[in-house]
Amino acid sequence: MKNKTTVEVINKDSKNVSSSHQVNSNYKSKIRYDKKAESEFFVDNSALAGFTGERILYMAVRELLENALDSCESSHILPVIHLQLRILDPDNDMWIISCKDNGVGIPSEKVPVAVCSFLTSGKYVEKQQRGLFGVGLKMIAAFSTKDTDHPLRVWSKSHDEPESYFDLRTDIGTNKPIVLSRRIVNKTECEIEGESGFKVEAVLRARLSPVTKNKIHDYISHTSVVNPYAVLNFESDEGVVAFERRTSVMPNPAKEVLPHPADMDLKTLRKAIVNHAYQKTTLHGVLCNSFQKMSAEKAREIVVKAGLELKLADKYNEHELIRVVNVCKHTKFQSPNTDHLSPIGEKILTAGMTSEYTVVLRKDIHEDSGPHTQLSAKILKPSLTAYSSRTCVINNRPTIVECGIAYGGDLGSFKLYRFANKIPLLYDEGSDVAREVISEVEINKMGISKKEVKEQFRNAETRSDRAIEYLPIHIFFHICSTKIPYKTAGKESIAAEGDLKRYMKSCLSDLYRKVSAQIRRELKIKENENKLRLYKFYIPFIVNAISDSIRIDVKKLTSAFNGLAVKYIGNELAVTTNPGAFANPAEIEVGLSPKGKIIGGIKSSKKALYPDKRTVDKTPNRSGRHETKEKHESDFENDKKSTQITLDAFRKSKLRKV
Amino acid sequence: MPTRDKRHQEVITRIKAIMKNISDDVLLRQTMPAVELPKIGYDNTIWSDQKRMLTIGNKTVQVGPHSAKKIPTFSQYLVMANAVRRLLDEEMESTIRGMYYATLSTVGDEKNKQKFWNSQEDSDDAIKAIELMTNVPREEFSVTSKPKGMISGPINLLVGGDLIDCNLGSRATSQLIPTNIRDLEIVDVKADFVMVVEKDTVLNNIRKSGFIKKYNAILMTGSGEPDRATRMMVKALNERWKMPVVIFADADPWGLGIALRYKIGSESLSYDSDRLVTPDAKVLGMMFSDIYEYNIPEVARLAATDEDINRANDMKKKPWLQDRQWKKELNLFLEHKEKCELDAFFKHGFKYLADTYLPDKLREAGII
Structure with missing residues (x-):
């Protein structure tokens, strides 16, 4: 993203005309080469950062929320975030947006640059983060400067510092901050309560269409699903929504790692050499120290293969270095390690899935003020969840695919959640690889047939033909990598690059197999529910027909018939599922859904991913029945075996409980 | 009361x-x-x-x-x-x-x-x-059901106490066969044989040509799938009034199916065959072979649809259609994949059907 200079063509025709039409030389004019400030470039090309028309407020919410989460996670602080979006001046489309977090804050001397200067970021390192470019917050500052006369207000408190307050604007022409005022906040007026934190408040000129508003709500809800350890408060003119913390487990922060040699290019190599310039080392020394999976032996071998003579690393010219790069491209290395990735992890995703928060708009009609929409949070609890993950290498970058399934319970219909590096993807679902994966993995892996599903969920509000979309199932895909293969510049859908699709498919198949027993049981319950409903609907017809023909007491016949139906279904259940599940069928009334709640995830069998990180969490899982497993095996074989055992034990315990 | x-x-x-x-x-x-x-x-x-x-x-x-x-x-x-x-x-x-x-x-x-x-x-x-x-x-x-069967010719019916001479209007129209058979009685029949055709359009054409008078015949149609009353009437005429019955339907699997409905019955009403089926009825046409023997021009032939082909293949498998004649006809159809309606004879002239084809077929079968 080093796009610092742009060429401005003053007269476009001049180029074409000059050579062939000498006569028209009058039209010739000089091309002026200008340098543009980063800020001006990004303001002029705001679409590059997604800040276009309708989406300005959505992008602002996104950037602020992502920054806040990154800031907390990098120091393993449980996030508490307050996000506010209110209209300031409806006549001029002025909105006031603010976000307060309890993250590490920004050291006071860095605040003006970090907030206002484009391409300034603490995140230019090789590890997984939400933000990357140092553009988002600056965009908000620049737009606020461009469209309004309000300064950007910033409160920051970083460790061991008092809270400072700033009024800032961006000098768009030079990419430099303008500090209008700056002071230390005295203790009585503190905005930030904790040890550290950051708050920013900006005024933006934008329109908020209902579609965008829904996207903002979706964005926050989806974010809360993968960040169940965060307290999120969203305040708008329509009310306040609070997303509670559902687990205190946090993902391990991603570590910065060295680049992988397969991903080497001239730029990275030269940068490595420059970094070692004062040490006077050899080329293979540089290779060893600057790239991962590079042993001394391997480095020497590469230098020999490239046919280079031994000299100090900074003495090689570009032509020699490119040979090293070429050799590296043809050499096999161990797969890159995944320390720089921070997957959501089973515990956290399960916590998110077992209590999905969604924002709902309720339409209330007040007697005096007419219709009025009220924002509130709705918590969906599924009856079962499962998790699975895969590690793979896509485009030479280690990539982790995580997949989760939540089924039944409060979930009413099919829904696909997509995340890339924990950022929800909301647009372009149709062209995303996850869609393809879902339509290509057959649902009979769950031990159920399409016909069965369509029969039992005939009333599902889906227009799709795919059986999976009839099920009340939520499927979650999370791809994390330092380089996500996005399909478009808008970063809203992921392409089926390399083996990504294959891994996603195997992940999903794995999940389908894991939940098959429970899904079968759920389906049986659903079937019985449907059957009970049929009895409820049709028994009156039968009873009326009989009582109309022969004189008989309607009430008596109805109650006898209802009892018979319930007993019949109870017996059937007892035979097909677990004894005791419906030991007392008399308790079930016709029309009442008998629900054997099955909550809990199944352990992933593929979890040699982070063998050193598994000791962290001992918090009891919300589901209650989820097995708390605290094993610390180091080698994979052992791990696999024990997983098998716990799986069996898990199944047994489940059988007993249900 | x-x-x-x-x-x-x-x-x-x-x-x-x-x-x-x-x-x-x-x-x-x-x-x-x-x-x-x-x-x-x-x-x-x-x-x-x-x-x-x-x-x-x-x-x-x-x-x-x-x-x-x-x-x-x-x-x-x-x-x-x-x-x-x-x-x-x-x-x-x-x-x-x-x-x-x-x-x-x-x-x-x-x-x-x-x-x-x-x-x-x-x-x-x-x-x-x-x-x-x-x-x-x-x-x-x-x-x-709604009546749709028709009858025309020298036969008198008593319907709900009213005497109806089906020959009277035969120059202009045919008599609907009432479906409430409990109110229906055949009084007397003065014909030599009964001819059943598939459709009322064909029946009208034949009636107009003076066929009834010329051959002393009763004309009947079920207007497509025959209702039960029509089938019972055919059976009564054949068995109680000893009338020979001949059937003409279109040369397609559907038509053949309709013809066989009268003669052997159907799967969906097999429980009621004793009342409905006339085993002595003769299916005389229109055979698939007639398309070629009577040289129906190609424009008047229709291409068989997939549904027709499936139906014909199904029929071939039925154990009760293993008769050599039906097998030959069905194979002919499957080979040429062409079907033909009785109306196609109009291509040869409006009177061709009644004056040439039908008498030919009837003579062949020894009816006239």
Whole structure:
């Protein structure tokens, strides 16, 4: 993203005309080469950062929320975030947006640059983060400067510092901050309560269409699903929504790692050499120290293969270095390690899935003020969840695919959640690889047939033909990598690059197999529910027909018939599922859904991913029945075996409980 | 109060007995009620060599609320049975469509609302089930279909006490065959033979040509699929009035199926073959071979559809169509993939059908 200079063509025709039409030389004019400030470039090309028309407020919410989460996670602080979006001046489309977090804050001397200067970021390192470019917050500052006369207000408190307050604007022409005022906040007026934190408040000129508003709500809800350890408060003119913390487990922060040699290019190599310039080392020394999976032996071998003579690393010219790069491209290395990735992890995703928060708009009609929409949070609890993950290498970058399934319970219909590096993807679902994966993995892996599903969920509000979309199932895909293969510049859908699709498919198949027993049981319950409903609907017809023909007491016949139906279904259940599940069928009334709640995830069998990180969490899982497993095996074989055992034990315990 | 029709009283008694049995199942025996009915369809249809027609086998089905799929069916049967009882109680008549409307309703609550009948087919099936349960054909309990069969020729009918001479109007129109056969009686027949054609358009053409007078024939049609009254009339004329019966249908699998409906019966009504089928009827045309023998021009032939081909292949497999003549005809059809309607003879001239083709065929069969 080093796009610092742009060429401005003053007269476009001049180029074409000059050579062939000498006569028209009058039209010739000089091309002026200008340098543009980063800020001006990004303001002029705001679409590059997604800040276009309708989406300005959505992008602002996104950037602020992502920054806040990154800031907390990098120091393993449980996030508490307050996000506010209110209209300031409806006549001029002025909105006031603010976000307060309890993250590490920004050291006071860095605040003006970090907030206002484009391409300034603490995140230019090789590890997984939400933000990357140092553009988002600056965009908000620049737009606020461009469209309004309000300064950007910033409160920051970083460790061991008092809270400072700033009024800032961006000098768009030079990419430099303008500090209008700056002071230390005295203790009585503190905005930030904790040890550290950051708050920013900006005024933006934008329109908020209902579609965008829904996207903002979706964005926050989806974010809360993968960040169940965060307290999120969203305040708008329509009310306040609070997303509670559902687990205190946090993902391990991603570590910065060295680049992988397969991903080497001239730029990275030269940068490595420059970094070692004062040490006077050899080329293979540089290779060893600057790239991962590079042993001394391997480095020497590469230098020999490239046919280079031994000299100090900074003495090689570009032509020699490119040979090293070429050799590296043809050499096999161990797969890159995944320390720089921070997957959501089973515990956290399960916590998110077992209590999905969604924002709902309720339409209330007040007697005096007419219709009025009220924002509130709705918590969906599924009856079962499962998790699975895969590690793979896509485009030479280690990539982790995580997949989760939540089924039944409060979930009413099919829904696909997509995340890339924990950022929800909301647009372009149709062209995303996850869609393809879902339509290509057959649902009979769950031990159920399409016909069965369509029969039992005939009333599902889906227009799709795919059986999976009839099920009340939520499927979650999370791809994390330092380089996500996005399909478009808008970063809203992921392409089926390399083996990504294959891994996603195997992940999903794995999940389908894991939940098959429970899904079968759920389906049986659903079937019985449907059957009970049929009895409820049709028994009156039968009873009326009989009582109309022969004189008989309607009430008596109805109650006898209802009892018979319930007993019949109870017996059937007892035979097909677990004894005791419906030991007392008399308790079930016709029309009442008998629900054997099955909550809990199944352990992933593929979890040699982070063998050193598994000791962290001992918090009891919300589901209650989820097995708390605290094993610390180091080698994979052992791990696999024990997983098998716990799986069996898990199944047994489940059988007993249900 | 006038004495009620004895047959009707019998049906009412039977329906009440069924209802009583079901309520006893529920109240006294506390078991899931069910009605057992003969299975209808190909796999329970048997060819009887002795009767020379399709008859129903011994297989039965249990319809009751024990299976989720049958719950609606079971209640449909009971609702229909009660409707029939009410109809007879009120000494009324109804068509099958009337019964459909009389029992229309919706099922379920606001969220899951659906129709009690998906279509009239469902209610027709329920009426059939009542026939099977009570062992009484629906004409006997005053549920009939809309008349569509036609008859023309030297025959006198007594319909509901009125004498109808079917020859009188034969220059202009044909007589509809009433479907309430309990009110129908054949008074006398003065013809030499009965000719059944598939469609009323063809019948009209033949009637206009003076065929009836020339050959002293009775012309009949079922207007496509014949209703029961038409089939019974054909059977009565053949067996009680000793009239030879010949059948002409279109040269396509559908037409052949219609012709065979008269001669051997059908799978869906195999339980009622004894009343409906005329084994001595002769299917004379239109044969697939006639397309080529009578040189029907290619423009008048139609290309067989996939449905036609499937039907022909199905027919080839039926054990009761293993006769060499039918196999040959079906193979000819499958080979050329062409079909032809009787109307195609009009291409040779409007009188060709009545003046040339039909007399040829009848002479061949020794009828005239």
